[in-house]
Amino acid sequence: MDADRTDEGATDTGPTVRQLDFVEQEVRRQLVGRRRRRDRDRSTAFALQLATVGLSAAITVLLGVRVDGAAREWLADSALGLGALITVLAAWQAFFGHRTLWIQRSETVHRLEELERRIAYHRAGLGGAAPEAGQVDGFLAEYERIARLDHDAWARIRQASDPQPAAADAVLAEGARTD
Template sequence: MSLDSSDRAQLLRETIRAEARRIDRQRSRNRRQAFALRIVVVLASATTTVLLGFKAQGGLGTTLTNVALACSATATVVLAWEAFYNPRSLWVIEVNHLAQLQALDRRLADMCARSSRPLSDDDLDELRDAFEGLMAAHLAAWTSLRAQQAPAPPPLNSTASPNSPPPST
């Protein structure tokens, strides 16, 4: 069963809005996570500095030094987490993608409002292709970010050095 133009326009609009809602949730989560991670690092680092600055004697001095060490280790672990998951960069990618989806949704709404008849198949195909292009660009940005964090794969067409093991079959 084939959809008519108004049904296709409605389906496209629902698809764009569903993607926008999904990205908005991810954007919010990554924004909160980026902020929280940064605050934890700042607090742990500041606490480490203050604790190491105290001149306490005996057991209290040892306790303060141990707490400072734990705060420093916490900052290191949180920074590693942040570097691996990179919520700030994901947040930026998602803000951009969300803005583009919202612009496409407004464009579709404007085209529907201006026309006294349903949109043509060519118009709908153009809008669908624009949506697919946005999705591909978002995937490429996400993949590029993840590829920057991953070790480089070995080259495909490398010549074997004399010390390299024989290729497995």
């Protein structure tokens, strides 16, 4: 392959083309991973919600069935076991926050898709000319802003589900004041 050509066959007119290619590829790479995680979180949130509602309905039915003897004890024991399972699923739901992560990841995917469209539109308008360095730097800065917002949102979600890091931070802050 010619040293003057990019992988897509367009003439490489300089470092800004390679930099634009880099930003575009990075955005695409992140989109693949973020979409996969978003879809996994959506499926998990739905499954957990459906499971807790379904198990709650099953408990209601089990406790409402009118039978005598050993069958009655078995139904009550089953309802008790399902109640314990619901508690575990609710704790899982609260700790991992799949619904909240799904919404947050959807926002990140949306922002990355917008950036991807803007880059493609900009590239289409170049007509083979090299992009301006300032524009490419702007695309990179926007990508980094999106990544930072995503990380910050993820950290807030994780801190909200686990109060221990906040307590540890308070202890560290208190220690810093006494020094």
